[in-house]
Amino acid sequence: MELLEGIYTRRSVRNFSDSPVEDQHVMEILKAGSWAPSGLNNQPWRFVIVRDKGIRSGLAGLTRYGRIIEGAPVAVVVFCDREAMYHDVKDHQSIGACLQNMLLAAHALGLGAVWLGEILKNAEEVKALLDLPKQMELMAVIALGHPRDHNQSSSRKDLRDLLLKER
């Protein structure tokens, strides 16, 4: 898949088939995430891969979008390691770059994915469920699987509304 085509045709995928996701594909997606840029190259992203149905149900109970996590064969829970961080805004931006690489990589591999952020309201409960140390700050859950449907439309503002000035 061409890079620009991938950026423009990526969509949030919320419905998945029952086909499992190969481990090597999950690892490729994590690797793509890890190649995001970060300030001082501090690479603050950390990952938990969840395939277990019981734990996915536990996660699902912590967000109003739980149905998506229950229906996805894999959830990747993404954290920011506060011990690696140096500037909250810049580190959160880097995590966003990492998440975007992961979504693009999933798309390039023919998989579907969606970035779930609503679960951040229950960050402490997610950490407890996964038994993670205090320094891990929940950033997002990516639900991942083979898309059940394609053809989803999306839209963006006109560039003229985003371009404040040219100097």
Place this chain on the structure above:
Amino acid sequence: MELLEGIYTRRSVRNFSDSPVEDQHVMEILKAGSWAPSGLNNQPWRFVIVRDKGIRSGLAGLTRYGRIIEGAPVAVVVFCDREAMYHDVKDHQSIGACLQNMLLAAHALGLGAVWLGEILKNAEEVKALLDLPKQMELMAVIALGHPRDHNQSSSRKDLRDLLLKER
């Protein structure tokens, strides 16, 4: 350029040739940025394109990496519109996704770019220089041009150090 190849071969480019950057390429890079995902599809990113040498010098004086901005034919200053925002962490992440799309698009177009964040310490001065309203929160400057050199190496942590758990 293949998507995954682009993710793995993108590097921060800090030295540029004197060749100008075509306007359609700058607009393609902004468009790619605008196709990032955002919470509630709120699309909080806003852009200022700076080619003017005097204004680039003004920006350059506000960061210790000014030499890069002075040597780049184009600087894209990226803001987050606080009136469009709904959650600081999630909006800053979305801006990171937008910035990553822009860096990848530049790479796909054969251009070089670097994400400059150190200038955030002088956010108010940048807004004054560009005469922007209070609601615009400075997120980053992307310096953009034709790369003077390639072959730059980079490295990332081993995935085993980033994967906290598999469940």
